[in-house]
Amino acid sequence: MKRLSRLRRHRAAGPVLLIFALFTIGTTFQVASAVNQENANVQSRSAAIAEGKEIFLRGCSSCHGLNAEGQEIAPSLIGVGAASVDFQVGTGRMPMADMSQQAMRKAPVYSPEEVHALATYVASLAPGPAVPGDELLNYERDGSVAEGGELFRTNCAMCHNFAGQGGALTQGKYAPTVMGVQPKHIYEAMITGPQAMPVFSDKTLTPEEKLSIIKWIKSAESEPQLGGVALGRVGPVTEGLLAWTLGIGLLIGVAVWLAAKAR
Amino acid sequence: MTARERVAGNVASYVDDRTGGAKWMKKNLQKVFPDHWSFLLGEICLYSFIILLLSGTFLTFWFDPSMREVVYEGAYEPLQGVKMSAAYASALEISFEVRGGLLMRQIHHWAALIFMVGIVVHLMRVFFTGAFRKPREFNWIIGVGLLTLGIVEGFLGYSLPDDLLSGTGIRIAEAIIQAIPVVGSYLSYFAFGGAFPGLAFIPRIYVVHVLLLPGIFLALITVHLMLVWYQKHTQFPGPGRTEKNVVGYPLMPVYMAKAGGFFFIVFGVTAFLGAVASINPIWLYGPYNPGQVSAGSQPDWYMGWLDGLVRMSPPLETYLFGYTVSWNILIPGLILPGIMFTGLALYPFIESWITGDKREHHLLDRPRNAPNRTAIGVMALTFTLVSLINGGNDIIATTFDLTINQMMWFSRIAIIVLPPIAFIVTKRLCLSLQRADRDLVLHGRETGRLVRMPSGEFVEVHEPITPEKAWLLTSHEQLAPLELPEIDGAGVRRPAAIRNKIRNRISRAHAVAVPKATETERRELEGHH
Incomplete structure (x- = not known):
């Protein structure tokens, strides 16, 4: 005891005790607040699920069924994942305006x-691809334009055209333009394969490769019109049209003028 | 005589003493050409060809026609580090690093498109006015040759940069070569120096594109123009114009100024397009890689109708003696174009066989006065237009919310149904226009003034047209159809009876016309009015 009481009067006793007390209080608070946070997360998640379900019943269930089980006119959404919903609804494709070839x-x-x-809500029905977070989508840091271009030409250009302007598919379906699409939505399209598009799993295209593709698309999007008016970046069809209208039109106009002036 | 004139005179006689050029110059500088805007269409082709030579020479200074693999280190960032052929890398260098290079490339390509448009428009003028008739059949054939070579030259030209689009085009050309029965695969190996794509193709087509074909072009164009010079230019009928003269203006100074000015205008329009409108943006296509293809891969327009024919072709194949005959490529890729170009080249001879007309013609026809020829021309144009539209079926489908399958079926049916309809409608229209001409000559121009007669009847006043106009509307000759005998003098069927019968029938169809107003009819009616 004597020793203890001596230590009690030690010079360092005050600061040590203070640190100890702060540490204890801090740790206790940390644990308590983490529990709280989890509770809050669970609460906000259930709130989101409840809200999502309400929206679903109001806006989606007439086609996709009351439990998202799908009907003849619309597929089941069980297991499609949050990424799919975020893409389809976030880009305005769903709800569909009409029952056309594709949304x-x-x-x-x-x-x-x-x-x-x-x-x-849809993710709560069964697990599926999640919405990619901002940290994952850092394409400026993790992607390479040149590699993205090669990958785009190999995997995407056959439907979306060499400059990502889109193209025709069979029976009125089409690959839309990829210009002006949020990086998140491009990523989600690759992992979920909406409509006629195939799924590009992480084995087919690694996340880095996907980011490279996004980086190339963004670079093509912001590329200035280097050769003058781009004519839609769809190749020779518009070029031929211009030659047959403006080009020969101007020249025939001048020819008529040259021949008329001689009178 | 001023000092300056004396100096000029001395220089001129110095040259003349040594070359004897004065007499030749005097004769040829006074050569007369008739005046009509449609006679300048051929000049558009000539001038675009000169622009092509000039801009093409510029491009050869930097273009490296080699399929050697390089890693791109140039100025265009999105391709840095990508493996590509030296040809593609040097085309990128011309576009981004050579001063004025992109402008020159675009001028070269626009000039090529306008060259081909000019050829087709010029050909249409020559066809529809009957300018191909004797003595100009050879020049017509040379023209068809220039059109065919132009298509090939253009195709080789846009194949050179070795970008993704041009490689796709060469791949299709390879497929068409391979579709030739028996020798196809050997020919393909011969052309590519082995299996596609190989390393030989770009250097080979480079030589053909910049040396062989331009040389043939120069020779053919020279002969084409010399024949025009020698045979004199055709002219539209008009007061004082006959089969034996040419009414117009002399080369010096009128046509020297006009043609010279027109050259600069053609250059200006081409340079304007090259400056403001992007064409063949090879940096967006990326380097060629046989494993890649872009949606909406199209050829340039002059190949587009051939691509359209291939696109609409049904999947026909026969398996013969262990070999596959690909009719689906053979028919649209080789047989149909072969028939069309042969028919085009032989048309002057076909027409003179039908009409039996072996005389020289220097006065042009108005298209309405040759209804059958005009209808055949419109029929051929309709065929080509339907296939050209189908060549862009994917772009049209996405632009106008159509389905590509509907487009294809429309084209498959239209290519058979529309040309005959076009023939009938055009022939009818021509005959109606002839009828309108006849009415105009006989009854004069409608003035729109209504007069009430004492009897209460309303009559529109017609004003007689001028004698010049009346002459113009009646000066053309209307050939009678052939009437070849099927039975000879002794009442025996001639050996060529069937052939003569067919020829008579075609000739009758060709000669269908509304009888033009005669002088007697006109006088008679004048008594009425």
Whole structure:
């Protein structure tokens, strides 16, 4: 005891005790707040699921069924994952405007929060690809333009055209333009394979390769019109059209003028 | 005589004493050419050809026609580090590092498109006005040769940069070569120096593109123009114009100024297009790789109709003696174009066989006065246009929300149904226009003034047209159809009876016309009015 009481009067006793006390309080708070956070997460998730379910019942269930089990006119959404919902609803493709060959990209009907709620609800039905986070989507850091171009030409250009302007598929289906699409949505399209598009799993194209493709698309998107008016970047059809209209039109006009002036 | 004139005179006689050129110059500088805007269409081709030679020479200074593999280190960032052929890398260098290189490349390509457009428009003028008739059949054939060579030269030209689009085109050309029965695969190995794509193709087509074909072009164009010079230019009928004279303006100074000015205008329009409108953006296509292809891969327009024929062709194949005959490529890729170009080249002879007309013609026809020829021309154009549209079926499908399958079926049916309809409609239209001409000559121009007669009847006042106009509308001759005998003097069927019968029938169809107003009819009616 004597020793203890001596230590009690030691010079360092005050600071040591203070540090100890702060550490204890800090740790206790940390644990308590983590538990709280988890509770809050669970709570917000269930709230999102509930909200998502409500939106789903209101806006989607008439085609996809009350439990997202699908019907004749629309596929089941069980197991499609949050990424699929985020892509289809976030790009305005869903809900569809009409029953045409394929859903068109248009102004989104739901706000980002509502899309998140819907995605959370659908993801809660069965596991599926998740929405890629911002950290994963750092294509500026992790992608390479040249490699992305090669990958795009090998995997994407056959449907989406050499400059990502889109192209025709059979029976009125089409590959849409990839210009002006959010990187998140491009990534989701590759992992979920919407409509006529195949799925590019991480074995086919690694996440880095996907980011390279996104980086190339963004570079093509922001590329200035180097040779003058780009004429839609669809190749020789528009070039021929211009030669047959403006080109020969101007020249025949001048020829008529040259021959008329002689009178 | 001023001092300056004396100096000029001395120089001129110095040259003349040694070359004797003055007499030749005097004769040829006074040569007369008729004036009509459509006679300048051929000049568009000539001038675009000169532009092609000039800009093409510029491009050869930097272009490296080699399939050696290099890693791109140039200025275009999205391709840095990509493996490609030296040909493609040097085309990128011309586009991004050579001063004025991209402009020259674009001028060269636009000039090529306008060259081909000019040839087709010029050909249409010559065809529809009957300018190919005797004595100009050879020049017509040379023209068809220039059109054919132009298609080949253009194709080789856009194949040279070895980008993804041009490689796709060469791949299709290879498929067409291979579709030739028996020798196809050997020919393909011969052309590519082995299996596709190999390393030999770009250097080979480079020599053909910059040396062989331009040489043949120069020779053919020279002969083409010399024949025009020697045979004199055709002219439209008009006061004082006959089969024996040429009414127009002399080369010096009128046509020297006009033609010289027109050259600069053609150059200006081409340079304008090259400056403001992108053409063949090879950096976007990427280097050729046989494992890659782009949606909407199209050839340039003058090949587009051939591509369209291939695209609409049904999948026909026969298996014969252990070999596959690919009719699906053979028919649209070789047989149909072969028939079309042969028919085009032989048309002057076919027409003179039908009409039996072996005389020289220097006065042009108005298209309506040769209904059958005009209808045949429109029929051929309709055929080509349907296939050209199908050549761009994927671009049209996405632009106008159509399905590519519908486009293909439309083309398959239209290519058979529309040309005959075009023939009938055009022939009808020509005959209607002839009828309108006849009415105009006989009854004069409708003035729109209505007069009420004392009897209460309303009559529109017609004004007689000028004698010049009346002459223009009646000066053309209307050939009677052939009437070749099927039975000879002794009442025996001639050996060629069937042939003569067929020829008579075609000739009758060809000669269908609304009888033009005669002087007697006109006088008679004048008594009425």
